[in-house]
Amino acid sequence: MSFPASPPQVPAQGAAPVPGRFVSPVPVQRAHLGHALAAEWTKIRSVRSTVWTLLLMAGFILGVGGIAVLYSRGSTKPGDDFLSLGFGGFLIGQISVIALGVLTISSEYGTGLIRTTLTACPQRLRMLTAKALVFFALVLTLGTGTIALFVLLASAVLGGTAGAPPTGTLVRTVLGGGLYLAVIGLMSLAVGALLRHSAGAIATMIGFVLLPIILGLFAGDRIGRFLIEYSPVSISAAIFGEALDPSTNGWQLLGVLTLITAVLLTAAGVAVARRDV
Amino acid sequence: MIEARGLTKRYGPHTAVDQLTFQVRPGVVTGFLGPNGSGKSTTMRMILGLDDPTSGTVTIGGYPYRRLPNAGRTVGALLDAKAVHGGRSARSHLLSLAQLAGVPRQRVDHVLDVVGLRDVARRRAGEFSLGMGQRLGIAGALLGDPEVLLFDEPVNGLDPEGILWVRTLMKGLAAEGRTVFVSSHLMSEMALTADHLVVIGQGRLLADMGVREFLDRHSTGFARVRTPDGAGEQRRLLAKVLTDAGARTEPEPDGALKVSGLPLPRISDLAHQHDVRLHELSPHQASLEEAYMRLTQSEVTYRSGVPAAGAAEEPWGTAPHPYGTAPGGFGESEV
Numbered sequence: 001m002s003f004p005a006s007p008p009q010v011p012a013q014g015a016a017p018v019p020g021r022f023v024s025p026v027p028v029q030r031a032h033l034g035h036a037l038a039a040e041w042t043k044i045r046s047v048r049s050t051v052w053t054l055l056l057m058a059g060f061i062l063g064v065g066g067i068a069v070l071y072s073r074g075s076t077k078p079g080d081d082f083l084s085l086g087f088g089g090f091l092i093g094q095i096s097v098i099a100l101g102v103l104t105i106s107s108e109y110g111t112g113l114i115r116t117t118l119t120a121c122p123q124r125l126r127m128l129t130a131k132a133l134v135f136f137a138l139v140l141t142l143g144t145g146t147i148a149l150f151v152l153l154a155s156a157v158l159g160g161t162a163g164a165p166p167t168g169t170l171v172r173t174v175l176g177g178g179l180y181l182a183v184i185g186l187m188s189l190a191v192g193a194l195l196r197h198s199a200g201a202i203a204t205m206i207g208f209v210l211l212p213i214i215l216g217l218f219a220g221d222r223i224g225r226f227l228i229e230y231s232p233v234s235i236s237a238a239i240f241g242e243a244l245d246p247s248t249n250g251w252q253l254l255g256v257l258t259l260i261t262a263v264l265l266t267a268a269g270v271a272v273a274r275r276d277v
Numbered sequence: 278m279i280e281a282r283g284l285t286k287r288y289g290p291h292t293a294v295d296q297l298t299f300q301v302r303p304g305v306v307t308g309f310l311g312p313n314g315s316g317k318s319t320t321m322r323m324i325l326g327l328d329d330p331t332s333g334t335v336t337i338g339g340y341p342y343r344r345l346p347n348a349g350r351t352v353g354a355l356l357d358a359k360a361v362h363g364g365r366s367a368r369s370h371l372l373s374l375a376q377l378a379g380v381p382r383q384r385v386d387h388v389l390d391v392v393g394l395r396d397v398a399r400r401r402a403g404e405f406s407l408g409m410g411q412r413l414g415i416a417g418a419l420l421g422d423p424e425v426l427l428f429d430e431p432v433n434g435l436d437p438e439g440i441l442w443v444r445t446l447m448k449g450l451a452a453e454g455r456t457v458f459v460s461s462h463l464m465s466e467m468a469l470t471a472d473h474l475v476v477i478g479q480g481r482l483l484a485d486m487g488v489r490e491f492l493d494r495h496s497t498g499f500a501r502v503r504t505p506d507g508a509g510e511q512r513r514l515l516a517k518v519l520t521d522a523g524a525r526t527e528p529e530p531d532g533a534l535k536v537s538g539l540p541l542p543r544i545s546d547l548a549h550q551h552d553v554r555l556h557e558l559s560p561h562q563a564s565l566e567e568a569y570m571r572l573t574q575s576e577v578t579y580r581s582g583v584p585a586a587g588a589a590e591e592p593w594g595t596a597p598h599p600y601g602t603a604p605g606g607f608g609e610s611e612v
Contacts, residue, residue, distance in 0.1 A: 021303060021424070021454050022303065022424045022453050022454035022455040023424075024350070024421075024422035024423070024424065025422070026350075026380070026381060026384065026421075026422045027381065028347060028350050028379075029379045030346070030347060030379065031347065031349060031350075031377070031378055031379035032379075035376055035377055035378070035379045036376075036377055038376040038377075039373045039374070039376035039377035040373075042369060042372050042373040042376055043362075043365070043369075043373045046365045046366065046369035046370075046373070047362055047364040047365050048364050049364065107362055108362075111359070111360055111361060111362055111363070112356070112357050112359065112360030113360050113361060113362055115322070115325075115327055115356050115357070115360060116354075116356065116360055116361075116374065116417060117374075117377065118325075118326075118327060119325050119326075119327070119348070119349075119352070119354050119356070120348070120349040120374050120377045120378040120420075120421075121348070121349060121377045121378065122325075122326045122342055122343040122345065122348045123343075127377075276322070276327065276328040276329060277322075277327045277328070
């Protein structure tokens with residue numbers, strides 16, 4: 001392979017040499033959020049880590065959930081909430097979403113690509129917003145779809161004995177589960193933007209998911225109960241109908257998680273806008 | 278047009294860029310020269326709005342970078358050839374940049390052709406050699422067909438063919454009326470590529486002038502004088518005579534004498550008057566590289582306060598400059 005013959009033709013074809021100030025013959029259009037969304041979509045679909053992490057997520061939810069469903073064929077009674085069988089796979093599957101959320105932004109910092117990105121688009125909040133929206137939409141779609149697929153499989157196997165779950169439960173598990181994955185992923189993206197370091201941010205997020213429930217066991221009565229109830233593990237359980245406190249439901253807990261995510265995203269926005277890159 | 282005014286960047290007690298004031302004009306290639314660690318990349322990042330200056334300003338076409346109406350179409354930059362996601366193909370990398378800046382997607386194939394990466398456009402950038410990475414970075418800079426171009430060490434990792442290509446490219450871009458700002462730590466490269474030089478050392482401006490002017494000002498001409506072999510007595514006599522006449526002499530390892538400060542005919546006359554036979558009397562001009570080394574080394578010496586060995590006989594306070602170059606070209610007067 002070699003360089004093309006010189007002299008290189010840089011301007012678009014047909015450009016006449018202009019004396020004085022250079023004016024590009026390529027039509028100029030003012031860039032906006034739509035452009036940034038298209039760019040982020042190109043980025044996220046053009047790396048293998050996206051495909052791998054999302055396949056892993058689907059594999060855990062369908063695989064672990066599927067095994068649980070098959071094992072409970074004999075013991076299911078009419079009226080049983082068999083959707084809770086999906087909890088285990090969902091709990092593990094969210095780790096892949098966390099990794100993808102972090103990598104979506106930390107890989108740009110890790111390689112230095114963020115400088116190229118912010119040179120092409122110095123509106124840093126636009127870049128962050130586009131990343132967050134594209135990632136959120138992707139995980140929400142695939143997360144909801146995967147859980148829906150799990151529910152279909154579980155219903156096919158156990159629905160005959162247990163009967164169809166009520167609509168409210170279905171919506172909570174399918175849409176709530178998809179939203180939970182998208183929100184925890186978005187939180188990971190915010191942490192990735194704040195820490196700018198892949199391994200550190202992934203470890204922080206896994207700590208955030210697991211630590212409250214472990215600390216809760218050792219903390220005092222009130223704090224311990226609070227930590228356990230609002231831990232991501234408990235929220236996941238509530239989405240699958242296994243709430244610790246029957247007076248709270250999955251949606252309320254999801255609201256708390258969303259609130260924390262909103263705070264972290266705002267912090268990430270401030271940090272990204274202000275910091276040197 | 279890039280314009281820096283009093284541009285300063287401090288990291289704690291360390292000053293990376295110190296009160297830089299310069300202009301980069303369209304239509305010529307401006308070389309941004311300085312040793313490694315002299316603040317070139319920090320300056321480039323401030324121009325591109327990536328780092329905020331501690332004080333001072335830098336604008337492109339009158340705007341601070343982050344307020345440019347259409348930055349991606351106005352300015353193109355190559356900062357680091359390795360700054361790509363290794364898992365993404367060259368084409369996807371460029372496509373995402375084009376989309377981000379609102380550049381028509383046909384430009385992607387066009388710039389891939391320009392840099393000669395069309396055939397490998399679908400390969401993952403992580404498999405690229407450093408030279409191919411540089412070309413991908415250059416392609417990214419050209420994507421928006423921008424009016425202002427910045428290249429940080431663009432010839433790193435390129436083979437001679439590639440270096441020649443980059444040189445032709447830069448000159449071509451400038452000839453179209455664009456502003457081209459190219460950093461390098463290699464004077465020899467800049468001498469061949471740039472028309473204008475901005476030289477910094479330890480974050481401070483050392484020179485801002487045309488290449489020709491830089492050479493005239495910072496490289497002293499000298500004569501090489503050779504007396505017959507084995508005639509050490511003659512050489513010592515000649516050295517004394519020339520020094521008395523106001524020249525600076527310096528013996529060279531091969532027995533010749535390096536003389537500066539006297540025109541050639543005068544050296545010949547003095548030798549003749551004192552009956553010294555000459556086997557060589559030739560004019561020489563220090564290369565741009567030597568001039569640059571002298572300039573930046575002197576800056577280092579200034580800072581550390583330890584005189585270089587060759588300048589030890591002249592106390593710092595008495596000479597306008599320890600290396601006898603013309604005063605006023607750099608140093609305190611212009612900082």
